[in-house]
Amino acid sequence: MNYDFKTIEAKWQKYWAENQTFKASSPDPSKEGENIKPKFYVLDMFPYPSGAGLHVGHPLGYIASDIYARYKRHQGFNVLHPMGYDSFGLPAEQYAIQTGQHPAITTKTNINRYREQLDKIGFSFDWSREVRTSNPDYYKWTQWIFIQLFNSWYNNDTNKAEDISTLIALFEKEGNANVNAVSDEDILVFTADEWSAFDTKKQQELLLQYRLTYLAETEVNWCPALGTVLANDEIINGVSERGGHSVIRKKMTQWSMRISAYAQRLLDDLNTIDWPQPLKDSQTNWIGRSQGASVTFNVIASEAKQSHQIDVFTTRPDTIFGVSFMTLAPEHELVATITTPEQKQEVEAYIQATAKRSERERMADVKTISGAFTGAYAEHPFTKEPIPIWIGDYVLAGYGTGAVMSVPCGDQRDYDFAKHFNIPIPNIFEGVDISEEAFADKDKTVIANSDFLNGLPYKKAMKLAIYELEKIGHGKGKINYRLRDAVFSRQRYWGEPFPVYYVDGMPQMIDAKHLPITLPEVEKYLPTETGEPPLGNANVWAWCTKENKVVDNSEINNETVFPLELNTMPGWAGSSFYFNRYMDPNNTDAIFSDDAINYWQDVDLYIGGSEHATGHLLYARFWQKFLFDKGVVPKNEFAKKLINQGMITGTSAFVYRLVLTGNFGKNQEVETFHSEFYVSKGYTDLVLTDGNVVKKLKKQIGELYNDEKFSKDSILGVAQIHADVSFVNASDELDIEAFKNWRPEYKNAIFIGENGEVIDGDNDKYIVGREVEKMSKSKYNVVSPDSICEEYGADSLRLYEMFLGPLEQSKPWNTAGITGTHGFLKKLWRLYLDDDGAKFTEAAPTKDNLKTLHKTIKKVAEDIENFSFNTSVSTFMICVNELSTQKCTSKEILEALAILVSPYAPHIAEELWQQLGHTTSIATAPFPKFDASHLVESSKEYPVSFNGKMRFKLELPLDLSKEEIEATVMTHEKTIAQLQGREPKKVIVVPGKIINIVG
C-alpha cells in the first residue's frame, strides 16, 4: 500500500464532517457533579473574507492553533475551537459601488471560497458554531451591546460602568456637583431642583454627556476619497490605511465610545494577561499615560477685555519657575479672544498658513520653527510676572489642553522656539550649562532660581510644586492619557445599522426586544447628493413607534414615525465580542446563555497577527471590561494567552532582460534574457567576451543584428522582470516554455543559461534570481494552499508550515522545501505498511524502541506547550529515522507514534490508526504518557576539551565520581598526546556534561 494522500485526506475530511468529530459539547447543568470534561478554548482571529482567497501565509496561525486544539483533545479537554467571518467591510462595499452587486452577495461568494480552502487543510473547527458579523442574527447582539453602552455611565467612585438610572437618581437627589463620573468636559453644574425643572430634551442633552456612547460634535479624520470618517488606527503616516488617500480634519456630529473611561484599567490589566511584550508595549504607548499637573494661568486683562484663564498640562511642574512664555496651538479657542489689535494681522496670517498645511506636511516638517506672538500676557501663578503668549504649530490641538507652559531650559522644543524668536531662556537647574541645548534629564535635575523649590531634586520638587499650586488654587496633580474616545460612526453602507431614531434631534434607542434592525436596501452605495451617508438613499428607513418596525420614509411625521440613524458602525464593532458569542452562537433570546458563559469563561489561547495591537485587541478588551461591569461576562479580560504568528513572505523569481539601445531597442521582436548567474557576475562583459556566446547570439538573431552594430555599447542595462513562481522548480530553474506562454510578448525571446549557452532544448539551464518580498498578486509570488494540497497533501502542508521556523517569526515561503516533510510522511507510512500490507506486529518493543519513543513524547509535549512547533517536526523526523533503522514493527510503539503525530498530520494519523485496528477516531485517543525510566543511561560520551576546545570524546559510566573521571581521563593516551608533557593547571569535571582540561 502506498501513501495515497488524496484518497486518505478526502476520506477523513468527510468522516469528520459527517461525525461532527470536533463539535464541542455544550455544558449540561443537569449533569452538575458528574465528571464533566474540563474546558479549553482555542481561538483564531476570524478573517475578513477577501475576494483574493487564501495564500499559504494565511493558514499559519490556524495550523498552530489547530495543533494545540487537537493536542488538548488528546489530553482529555472539551475543546472549543470555532471559526467565523468578520464579514462587514470596505472591499465588498467598494465592489458594490463599482458593479452594483450587493455586498451581501460578494461576501457570501467569498465566504464559500474561504470555507472550501479551509476545509482542504483539515482543521478541527467546530463549524456548527460559525458566526458572521454581517448576519442579522449576529449583529442583533452588536446592536444590543450598543444600547447597553448608551444606557451606562462610568462611576469613578466605584470604578465601573453603572446603569444610567443610578445617575438619574443622583441628579434627582443632589444634582451633579459631587458626581465623580467620566464625562464631557465643561459640564453645566446643576442642583437637584434645577434638574427637575429642566425639560426632557435638556435632561437628555445632559445625560448624553455622561453616557458611555454619546453623540458629539467632534473633529474627525475625514477621508474625502473614501467618503468616510477614519479612526486614528486606520490612518498610517497621515493617509488612509486603505488606498493611501489624504485625510483632513473636519467637524461632524458622530457617535463616540467613551473608551477613555477605561484607560487606566486597560493599562493595569495588561499585567494580568500572558500576551507578547511588544504587543503590550504598543498598547501601553497607545494609551500613553503621563503623570504631571494641570496648571492654570490667568491672562492679564487689558482694558476692556474680561479676564481669561489658560489651562495647561505639564509633566514637569517642578520647572514652573523656568516658564518664560506660553504657547497655544493655532486652533486654540482663546487665540482670537486674547490677540491684541496690533498683533491681529500677524496671528491671522499665521493661522491661515498652518491651516493650509495638511497634517502630513506638519508632521513631516518638524524642523521648521514657526509661530506668532499674540500680544497678550499671562500672569505667572507664583512670581506674578507677565509671560508672553505665543501660538505655534508645534503645540497640538488634540493633545492635553492644546496649550503648554514653555520652559525653554528644560524642553528642547521650547528651547528651539525661544532661540528662534529671541525669547529669554532662564536657567533653573543647578550646575547645568544650557547655552547649547535644553536639559531634560529628570534624574540629574537639581532645581535652582525657583524660590521654594531651590535645591530640590525632580521628584520632591514636583510634589512640592503641585502642593503649592493647589494651595493657591492654580493647579492640581493630573494624569493625562493620549488615548482618545473612539469615533463610532462610519458613513458606509456595509456595516451594522444603529438601533437609533431621532426625536427632535435627540437620539432614542429602539427597545432591545425589536432587534435586529436590519440593513435597508439601497439603489446606490455612495453618499447621497446632499452629502449624507449611503443609508440616506434608503426609502424604507424610518421608525414607527406605534408598530415598532421600520417603515417607509414617507410616513415620517415626527410624532409617531421618526427618521433613523444614517451612519453605520465601524469594522471593529462586530469583532469586539465574537469570542463570547461562539460560546452559544445560535441563541436567539440572549447574547449567550448563563450556562455557556459560566462554563467557557474566556479564551485560553488566542492566535492572530500583531497588526491588531491597537485596534481590535484594544477595543475588544474595552467591551469585555464593560460587559464585565454589567455582569454579563465573568472575566475582566477575554483572552488569557495570546500569540502573534509571524508573516509568511513570498520568494519572488526574476528573469533578467537585456535592454538594448538604438535599432536594437526599437525592434522588440527578439528579447534576450540572462540567467541570474550572468547578472551577478557582470553579464555584459561575459556576453561580449565569450566569443561562443556572441557567435550563437548572432546566429540566433540572424539578420536582425549584424556584426558591427552588436557591441557592448548597445546594452543599456538589465531589467528585472517578475516571473511567476509556479514556473520555477526546486533548483530555481525556469520552465522557459511556460514563461513564454504566460508572457506571449516574449515568445521570440532568447534565453542564455548558466553556462552561457543559448538555450535550445536541454543544452543549458536558466536559473532565476530570487528575492524575498511580501506575498502579493502583483509580484507573482503568491502560492495558494490549494495547489500545495493538490500536489503534496494537507498533512505535508501543515507540517511544512510549522517546519519553516518559529511561529512568531516572519519567514519566507519556498515551495521547494516541502519535499522534506512530504518525504517524511511517506517514510512514516512505510513504518506501518508496505506493499504487502501491515508491517506492525504484536512483538514487544525493544529497549531502543522505547527510548526513541519516550524521547519523542517528552520533546513533543514540551514543544507544544512552548509553541515550538518547528522543532517538534524535526523530532518526528528523527524518531521515524531511528525507528526505521531499528526496523521497529511493534504495534505498541507505532500506536503511540500515531497519536503523537496526529495533531500535526491528522489525516495520515487517522488512517494509520484505523489500519492498526481501531474503529473510532484518533482525535480523542489519550496522549501517550512519558516514562522517564526508558531514558535512563548508564554511560555518557563525554566531550573532552582542552582550554575550552573539544578534542575527543570518551565514553564513561555515569556513576563515576568526579575524581574517578579525572583519573581515567588523565591517563588516557589522547590526553597525554594533547598535553605533550605539560602539567595541566586545572581540570574541570562536570559529571554528566563535560570535561575541560586547562593548561
Add this chain to the structure above:
RNA sequence: GCUCGAGUGGUGGAAUUGGUAGACACGUUGGACUUAAAAUCCAAUGGACAUUAGUCCGUAUGGGUUCAAGUCCCAUCUCGAGUACCA
C-alpha cells in the same frame, strides 16, 4: 529621534539553566537501482591548510567576565517592527 526585536553554512533554521556550534530539512556533488526518467536508497557537504593523522579560523564588529560565551556584560554597525512635535 524614541521603544522593542533580531543578526548562526548556499537556503529555512537547531542549540530550553553558560558546557560537543550548525540538529532536522532544502539545495548541491558523487554513487546504487532503471533502457530512461521519476521515485527510492547510500555517501559527502561551514571555511582554509594538509596525502593521512590532523591543525587553524568560524555564530554582525570590537572589547570584557569565565575553566568554558551563539548564550552573560559594555560599546559599535546593520536589518526589521511599532511610534512619533505627547508638553
